[in-house]
Amino acid sequence: MRWTDVYDIAAGLEELHPEADVVNLRFTDLHKWVLALPGFADHPDRSNEKILEAIQAAWIEERA
Template sequence: MRWTDIHDIAIGLDDAHPDADVVNLRFTDLHKWILALPGFSDDPNRSNEKILEAIQAAWIEERG
């Protein structure tokens, strides 16, 4: 997975952290959790606030 695989990341996060408070999640934690996902292999420094916001929004939608 790469940073652009927003939907796949959201699914992986929901599987790995089913009890997380997605709405009030700190981006530092979100970034760390994404890097820990199995199959994630993109450069950790390529993320930014816009990407993390998109992932958070997709994760919220995934839970909906």
Template sequence: MRWTDIQDIAIELEDAHPEKDNLNLRYTDLHKWVCALEGFDDDPEKSNEKILEAIQMAWIDERED
């Protein structure tokens, strides 16, 4: 996975961290969790606030489904 695979990342985050409050999180924590996902293979420095916000929104949507 890469930073652009937002939906896939959201699904993996929900599987890996179903107990986490995905509404009130720090982007530093989100960044760490994404980088730690199995199958994530992108440069950690290539993320930014816009990408992390999109991942958070997709994760919230994933949990609601």
């Protein structure tokens, strides 16, 4: 997985963190959780606020 795989990341995060308050999640926590996902293999510095927002939105959609 890479930073651009927002839907795969969202599904993985939902599986590992089903109790998370996704709407009020800090991006620092989101960044850390993405890096810890099994199968994630991208450079930590390649993320930015726009990517993290897209992951958060996909995660919210995943829960709907």
